Amino acid sequence: MIYQGKQKIWADYQKEIPDNHWFYVRSCIRQNFFPASEKYFLKICRDMLGRDIYESEHHTTCAGIAYHCDTIPQETAMTVVARQFALMTEAGYDNLVTSCITSFGNYTEILETWREFPELEARIREDLWKACRREFNKPKYVAHASDLMYKLRGEIAERAQFQLVHRATGEPLRIVEHIGCHYSKMFPHKGVGGAEYPCVLSGMAEAWGGQVIDYPERRHCCGFGFRQYFVKANRGYSLSNTHKKFESMEPYHPDMIITNCPGCPYFLDRWQYVISEMNGKTYGQNGYGIPALTYEELAGLVLGVDPWDLGLQVHQVAVEPLLDKIGIPYDPARKYLGMDEKKIMTPGLPTSLKCC
């Protein structure tokens, strides 16, 4: 009886994610800072696992960052999103997959608001027609890219070249997962596992051999805070929140962090550099930091993709100690090459944070 009750409760936290045919929209932040993650999302889902994912060159930002920095009215953000829906409709798709958590939250908020206020949806339809002469169907399903990767985690595991296991000890890697606030804090029923038991990342980490570790500030915001980062004067907020998370996870000795949101891996990576510059403190072993990876980067490593093709060289925290733990081969001489193996200048080095 009790077990059945638990099963019923758990069922409320599950998502039925469609298996195929997606209209893909990109992320503002990821394109700048983790460009290879978007490339490998498509490469893994399309080329390796045979899914149909369509991208229109005409899609744009969802304007979510501008919306959450309070620089545009709600109606403007809604109509930009309505245009994305129109492109999806014109391309013949019903399922929309977004590369960004802010977008995922934005799309979800808009659809939920329209459900409650149909007159607003009607107004946005009129505005879109006036502005762009476009019409749209609402998506049948909106997923975050990690939802799809979670759904495909078993197929990725079947093709795995590497396990998330410490090669020397045979022990699973100790992995911290960071979900990102707008994935399921606003609309818990839209995220795999909800806000209470989010398993979109832990499901991947465990399927690929790792062990997810809990720590007190596991659900705390990374500190992005939109205007609290974009305005230079406010960045103490952002840094303080990230610092709080690292101080909390430090005693649990994580080998790596897996992240969901476009901004989180940037902040969890770069603020480690800043903390090291400010007070010399580093959170990894032997003066290194703790690598914060995207889920595509982790999937790519498991599938045997070259770390430098995955873009791991554009992290400030060195990833080599993690690669060595797993036993993933890499060529240090190729790390900072440009196109077609061209030699270009190499980056400067931090003062305290150890790099390879």
Next chain:
Amino acid sequence: MGKLYDELCKDYRFQEGLKTCINCGTCTAICPAAEFYKYDPRKIVDTVQRKNEEEIEALLKSETIWYCGECMSCVTRCPRGNAAGLVIMALRNLSAKLGWFTASEKGRQLWPLTKSLTGNILHTGYCIHPSTFDCEEYPEAGPITKWVMDNKEEVYGRLGANYEGKGPGVLRRIPQEDLDELQAIFDVTGGTERIEAVERASREKAEELGMDFDEYTKYTYEHCSVGHFNNE
């Protein structure tokens, strides 16, 4: 019921975000902003709920409504289904609309934000773009970001981006006809009017402070007075 409260009620986020606050303070307990800033979402929601015009006007001109990071951690935890974060968004929207945001240091930051983010959207199609990313303004981005930005074509090309190229792909150039559609959306839905209103109020404030507008923009972006944080 007062005029300002009526205005707030027109905002869908306000209707969604404020149902029946019981003043328990759970939102404040979970709030990342409240931990560092002198910020208490419980008090803000309580003030609004009292529907007192003078108090709401003071809020719209205050520092406190600009401390929230819009992470929405408060939404998950509220035992009565309120969303303090959405109430904040409605307050900020009204403050921007009325030009009252210039009354506070944190509010005045709305101008540099508006300038950079809406500028990027209307010129590049995305909120952030390498062509406008200035490493001097983001020293925490570290030497690795400087390396990427100093070698954009090479690094983005190496990582499979279609940097400034035609067709789909990472960091492609958004066709002009699509940027024109974004501009039309801004024009039709009040986005352009909002940008102009925020700029107008900011220019007036700059004049009042005796600053030229570029100096004002830089100052509001960079300056942080003592007194915002809990430990000050």
